[in-house]
Amino acid sequence: MEENMKYQIRVEGQLNSHWSDWFEGMTINYDGDTTILTGLIADQSQLHGMLHRIRDLNLTLISVNQQENQRKDKPKREEI
DSSP states (O other): OOSSEEEEEEEESOOOGGGGTTTTTOEEEEETTEEEEEEEEOSHHHHHHHHHHHHHTTOOEEEEEEEOOOOOOOOOOOOO
16 A cells, blocks of 8 residues: 555544544545545554544444545656
């Protein structure tokens, strides 16, 4: 797994935004009665930690999706 991959985790119900710190600064958004946690996760260990927290809160996990990182590569210099 590449380091610092962006993930989107969906859980049933709506978490208050104060849970963002508990989920290591992930952004919290809502889609109806679903909470969407989005952010960078460094490695598998951190991802499993997030999933353990979801389990410990007795939340229903809907999905875990790895998203493509939007890299802003420096433009290549053209030879003159």
